[in-house]
Each structure stands twice: as C-alpha cells, then as structure tokens.
Amino acid sequence: MIPMIRAASLRGFVPLVEGLGGDADGLLARFGLTRQGLESDEDLIPITANDLVLDSAADELGCPDFGLRLAEAQDLSILGPLAVVIESSSTVAEALAVASTYMFVHSPALSVAVEADPRRGRGVVALTYRKDVHESPYSPQAIELGLGLFYRVSVMLVGSRAGLRSIEIPHRPLSPVSRYTGFFGADVAFGRPTAALRVERRLLDEQFATADEAIRRLAVEYLAGHYPDPARKLSTQVRRALAGSLGTAPPAIAGVARLLSVHPRTLQRKLAAEGASFASILDEVRRDAAHRHLTTSDLPLGQVAALVGFTEQSTLSHAVRRWYGSSPRELRRTARRTTPSK
Structure with missing residues (x-):
C-alpha cells in the first residue's frame, strides 16, 4: 500500500500558490491531486504526491x-x-x-x-x-x-x-x-x-x-x-521487513518469517486473516520502490531492477508495464516532464 497523509497537510496550498501567481489546479493535477480532493481534511492522499507538489511549487514559482x-x-x-x-x-x-x-x-x-x-x-x-x-x-x-x-x-x-x-x-x-x-x-x-x-x-x-x-x-x-495502529498488523511488519531488505537479500518468506520469529505457514495464515498474502505485499513493495527509483533518480534500469529484488532487467520491464501500463523509460520520461529538476 502506498503511504498516505491526511489532505489537511496541504491546507492553504491553493491560496498560497494563487497568491504567488501560480496555477494551483495545474500543479495539483500533475501529481494526481485536485482542489476538491483537498477540501476535506480527513481524506487521504499519497504522501509522495503531497511532497512532490510542494517541491514543484517552490521551484516553478521561484519561492x-x-x-x-x-x-x-x-x-x-x-x-x-x-x-x-x-x-x-x-x-x-x-x-x-x-x-x-x-x-x-x-x-x-x-x-x-x-x-x-x-x-x-x-x-x-x-x-x-x-x-x-x-x-x-x-x-x-x-x-x-x-x-x-x-x-x-x-x-x-x-x-x-x-x-x-x-x-x-x-x-x-x-x-x-x-x-x-x-x-x-x-x-x-x-x-x-x-x-x-x-x-x-x-x-x-x-x-x-x-x-x-x-x-x-x-x-x-x-x-x-x-484508528488501530497499522504497525501492529502483521502485514505492516512484513511490508517494513521487505522494504528494509529489498535489493540486499532474496525476498523469501522463510527469511521474513525468521525475522519476525514465526513459522512461514503461521505467517501465511495470519496474513490471510488480514486479507493479505506474502506475494501481494512483496508485489506492492516492489511496485512502490520501482516507482520511487524510476521517478526520482537517474539510476540505470539494471540497477533499479536489482534494487527491487529482480535478477533481470526484463523482469522489471514486464512488472512496470503490468503495474503502470508503460515501460520503465516511459514512466521516467513522464516524471521528468512533470517534476522540476533540482
């Protein structure tokens, strides 16, 4: 699951941008956000989109x-x-x-x-x-x-x-x-x-x-x-374990189960009770990590593949197309058109 933040975090964004002579709706739209989506403080938005729109506004408005x-x-x-x-x-x-x-x-x-x-x-x-x-x-x-x-x-x-x-x-x-x-x-x-x-x-x-x-x-x-603490959910613990070791160790259920001091079959059973599975969590972690590396860095695709736990660049390409409907290079080009250089 992509990490979120309450829409209240951008309270005041629209009037500030417009007061500086900027196009608030255009800026928000680049990152999948809308003015209407910020009206309710309790709504959730992706924290990466929240942060990138702040960096972009500062850069483009010379502020x-x-x-x-x-x-x-x-x-x-x-x-x-x-x-x-x-x-x-x-x-x-x-x-x-x-x-x-x-x-x-x-x-x-x-x-x-x-x-x-x-x-x-x-x-x-x-x-x-x-x-x-x-x-x-x-x-x-x-x-x-x-x-x-x-x-x-x-x-x-x-x-x-x-x-x-x-x-x-x-x-x-x-x-x-x-x-x-x-x-x-x-x-x-x-x-x-x-x-x-x-x-x-x-x-x-x-x-x-x-x-x-x-x-x-x-x-x-x-x-x-x-508001139950997500850190107490086993699926969250598995996600954090995978995110912390991705690219440095094989993402195997046996290794994560050992880290969390449970038997692999027990891990699978408890994840199923939360409506999750090891395979689905691993896929989400890889997806989020691949998107982060492709859209915020210039790392070679082979290195990105390794960082998300794939042994072949072609495997990354197939996965990115399944996740986002485009190739890794297309995803990176789109990000460069919408995100200002630092």
Whole structure:
C-alpha cells in the first residue's frame, strides 16, 4: 500500500500558490491531486504526491521558502483528532508522547520523538521530526513545512521561544539563512543528520494552559477505538521487513518469517486473516520502490531492477508495464516532464 497523509497537510496550498501567481489546479493535477480532493481534511492522499507538489511549487514559482510560508498558514488543527489530545495534555512531555504514539493517524510515514541531543549539550534534548525514506523520497520543502509547523505549535502551546537552542535541518539552505533565523528566532544548522528542534530539557515539564485531563482521556479513547495502529498488523511488519531488505537479500518468506520469529505457514495464515498474502505485499513493495527509483533518480534500469529484488532487467520491464501500463523509460520520461529538476 502506498503511504498516505491526511489532505489537511496541504491546507492553504491553493491560496498560497494563487497568491504567488501560480496555477494551483495545474500543479495539483500533475501529481494526481485536485482542489476538491483537498477540501476535506480527513481524506487521504499519497504522501509522495503531497511532497512532490510542494517541491514543484517552490521551484516553478521561484519561492524557495514555500514550505515555511505554508507552515505560517497552518496550525495544530491540521492534525485533526490528534490535535485535541495534544492540546489537552498537561505537559510538553505528555503531548510529545501521545504525538509519537498516534502520528500514524496523520501519516504512517512521519514520526516525532524526544531524543538525545546530537551535539551532546548539557540539559538539552532534540525534538525530532522524521519521514521514512523507505516509504517515500526525501522532500526539502515538506521537511521545512513539517519542522516549521512543529516549531509554531510548540511555541503556541508553551507560550514563548524561551529554551529553544537551535534548529537542525538535514538539507542545505533553500533560502537566505536570515529567512530561517527570522522564522525560528534561533540559530539554524544545515546538513544535520535529522530534522529537529534542540531545546532545554526543562521545557518538557512546562505546563499547558489548555490542559484538560477529562477531554484528553476521551480523545485518547476515541483515537484508540477508531484508528488501530497499522504497525501492529502483521502485514505492516512484513511490508517494513521487505522494504528494509529489498535489493540486499532474496525476498523469501522463510527469511521474513525468521525475522519476525514465526513459522512461514503461521505467517501465511495470519496474513490471510488480514486479507493479505506474502506475494501481494512483496508485489506492492516492489511496485512502490520501482516507482520511487524510476521517478526520482537517474539510476540505470539494471540497477533499479536489482534494487527491487529482480535478477533481470526484463523482469522489471514486464512488472512496470503490468503495474503502470508503460515501460520503465516511459514512466521516467513522464516524471521528468512533470517534476522540476533540482
């Protein structure tokens, strides 16, 4: 299954593009999206399409801070029911814990966490924001949007910037550094391993004025009852195991079963109970990986075939035609016509 994200992630995209003189409908259409499809926050869209349309808009409109501008137009409410739990939490630590647990409601490809400070500062921790690049390619604009919103929500809940040490961004600056420091009100470091807000550890104990234990308890019960964690499904575990080993080890059911500590026949039986099969999951993982490599890289087709676990380039060609109705080269050419070069 292609990783998705709630349509709320692009809230404000259309007016921002049109305000910059761009064709929002045309941009969305290139990636299989529509204005109408963004009207309901709860609808799901492919996260790769979400991210590519952000990168394309920034490139074509000559607006390198597009992600930061969109972050300025959004707020905590884009997280839907998860926002209620976060806002009613008693402390920063409690809010981050629930956000970490239920971020899959917004998108299973995204995660937030509290981690050790990468610079080993005394009394400092890193509030990290990650996207699983096994699921979808890295997007500079999407990372800046997510990190910018993460920062704005944090300031809104805590009430000030006090305690923020610096911002960590994995890619090079897209805009003048002054744009970043003006947005975040702190030093910004680029080329870092993980997107993060470095903050004083004491901030984790900050109390929220919006705390309400009764509302929080009801909201958590609602999330638990209506949004089962996909990570607990065996089919998700199999998918992640295959995505992580594809191209490095033969995609055999025996190997995955051994990794998950179950017998192959038990694995097949439990997958069938979830309406899936090892073969169908492997086909989906190969399809998504092939599409990612073909549309976001210039790797030779033989290498792409190897990366998705095929021994022959011809096998890749047959599979891509079955999946997308075109040859690998045609799929790549189409992507190059619709995606700006970096």
